[in-house]
Structures are given as C-alpha cells and as structure tokens.
Amino acid sequence: xxxxxxxxxxxxxxxxxxxxxxxxxxxxxxxxxxxxxxxxxxxxxxxxxxxxxxxxxxxxxxxxxxxxxxxxxxxxxxxxxxxxxxxxxxxxxxxxxxxxxxxxxxxxxxxxxxxxxxxxxxxxxxxxxxxxxxxxxxxxxxxxxxxxxxxxxxxxxxxxxxxxxxxxxxxxxxxxxxxxxxxxxxxxxxxxxxxxxxxxxxxxxxxxxxxxxxxxxxxxxxxxxxxxxxxxxxxxxxxxxxxxxxxxxxxxxxxxxxxxxxxxxxxxxxxxxxxxxxxxxxxxxxxxxxxxxxxxxxxxxxxxxxxxxxxxxxxxxxxxxxxxx
Numbered sequence: 391x392x393x394x395x396x397x398x399x400x401x402x403x404x405x406x407x408x409x410x411x412x413x414x415x416x417x418x419x420x421x422x423x424x425x426x427x428x429x430x431x432x433x434x435x436x437x438x439x440x441x442x443x444x445x446x447x448x449x450x451x452x453x454x455x456x457x458x459x460x461x462x463x464x465x466x467x468x469x470x471x472x473x474x475x476x477x478x479x480x481x482x483x484x485x486x487x488x489x490x491x492x493x494x495x496x497x498x499x500x501x502x503x504x505x506x507x508x509x510x511x512x513x514x515x516x517x518x519x520x521x522x523x524x525x526x527x528x529x530x531x532x533x534x535x536x537x538x539x540x541x542x543x544x545x546x547x548x549x550x551x552x553x554x555x556x557x558x559x560x561x562x563x564x565x566x567x568x569x570x571x572x573x574x575x576x577x578x579x580x581x582x583x584x585x586x587x588x589x590x591x592x593x594x595x596x597x598x599x600x601x602x603x604x605x606x607x608x609x610x611x612x613x614x615x616x617x618x619x620x621x622x623x624x625x626x627x628x629x630x631x632x633x634x635x636x637x638x639x640x641x642x643x644x645x646x647x648x649x650x651x652x653x654x655x656x657x658x659x660x661x662x663x664x665x666x667x668x669x670x671x672x673x674x675x676x677x678x679x680x681x682x683x684x685x686x687x688x689x690x691x692x693x694x695x696x697x698x699x700x701x702x703x704x705x706x707x708x709x710x711x712x713x714x715x
Contacts, residue, residue, distance in 0.1 A: 424603040427452045429591035431482040433614045437627035438466040451614040457498040461489040475552040483589035492581040499576040503569040503715040514562045520599035524552045526585035536576045556599040569715045619711045631672045650696035663711035677705035
C-alpha cells in the first residue's frame, strides 16, 4: 500500500479546499469553535427558573449573575416547535427580566466565566460574540445593555422579532486568574425594568461570526459536569425531594464503627469540588433515614464519604459536586 502525504488539496477550478467523501472542511463547520459552554441553554442541572438576587449566583449550567443584588428573573423557555425565526431549530432560549432600576455606581450582569488557559487562550486576540435576541414584549431601546469581554458593545433596538447580534472586538486575556468573564447582558447604572430573550450564544476566535455550533446534549452535559455534577435526574433540580436517581453507598463494615465508601465522577472536574450529600427529602449533610454523612477526601476524579452512626452496610442519597469558577 502506498501513502500520499501533502500539505493541501485544492479544487482545480476554484482553489478552495476540495470535498472529501462529500464533506468540505470549512471554518464554519469545524467542531470546537464555540468557547461558550451551554450556549444553547440545554443543560439545567440546578433548575430552569431563578431569581438571582445575590451576586455570583448560578442559574442554567455555566451561566451566572454578577454585580449587585437586584430583582431579576432568569427563566429558560422552550421555542415553539418548527419555528424558523432563529436558525438551526434550537429547543431553548432564556428570558432575563430586570424588574427594577439599577442604582448609580452599580450594575447587574448575566455572564459566563470561561476557564483559562484550558478553554480560552491568554494574550491579545480578536473575538466575535454572536447571539440571537429580542424584546420579550414591546421594544428594548438601543444601548440598554452591553456585551463582550473587556471593551463592551451595546445592543441595537430590539423588538419582539428575533435578530442576530454580532460583535467583533480585540482584547487581551490576562495571564492572571483562572477565568475571563464574557458578558451577554450587562445592565449598567440607570438601566430600567427590561425583559430580554437570548438564544444560541457563541464566542469564537477571529473576526467572523460563523453559524452556531450545535452540540449533542450528551456532549454539552459532559462539558458542564467539569464544573457541576449531580446524581439527581437531569429533570430534577438539585435539592428536589425525590428518591429518583438516588445512589447507594456501600460500606465495608456495619454497626457503630465508622463506614466509608468511594464515589467516582463521570468526568474529571476542574478542581477538587465541594461535596454536598442530600437525603431523599432534600435535607443536606445526611443520608436517607437521617444518618449523618461526612466527606473524608475529595479529588478531581471522585470522593470518599462515610457515616459514623449505627446502621448496616448500605446508605443511600444524592450527591452534588461543585467546582465552579
């Protein structure tokens, strides 16, 4: 068998990269472009409706509030089946509703912390942020909110018709710290009650907004589980009173002696996570039946838990591991 090694194969007439087995590699169909995780709002391990009235509050996976405490509702919505206003037939969008005026010297933001250098590289770069937006009702005046990293862009006027917003900018991603903050909705001082719908958020390197990179639910969930993992079913918010999805912790001894068990995470987490054990009623720090749950050691790949109370060889409950930025 012979091996042909070349640098580039181009079409003889157009000079473009040729089609290989029916596929033409282009920048807009290659995987890994989108630096935003859960830009399609598919994964909602904490639930789908939130009022994040404090800073650093996470809502849909990887999405968080920042700034000062305000009355803001964040709610995942479902597109009408078959709609064609937003390309690619997405399933979900998010509504961010500011219900009061932002005071002088303050702000509130819906944003994502992007891990660096694992996801976003450090140094001076050109990026393009793109997303679909509309007013939930009425109109949203131009410059009501801003978006981007570093130097922020301002929104055009929004109506109840979906439109794609594209913002290209050059900024320097600092080498200090663990993340870069990408803002999608940044309400500055003076912003008044406003409700905005957002879909298909994408951040990519370069000066061109390519079509939204669709990922399967399984792929998106695995990316999210680097930062948050739960044993609750995906449709059950963390802390839900339910036995569905509970796991059994099998210990080596019974009686009053201390008993330990290891639990492995499905993916390697960003750092050693914070572990919370829930019983079937949503109470923390205990297994079902009220026996105290203790965490011995935790690593990026798993955790060891134990109970020092009386009982048998098996305990069950829910486990949540959080390693957010």
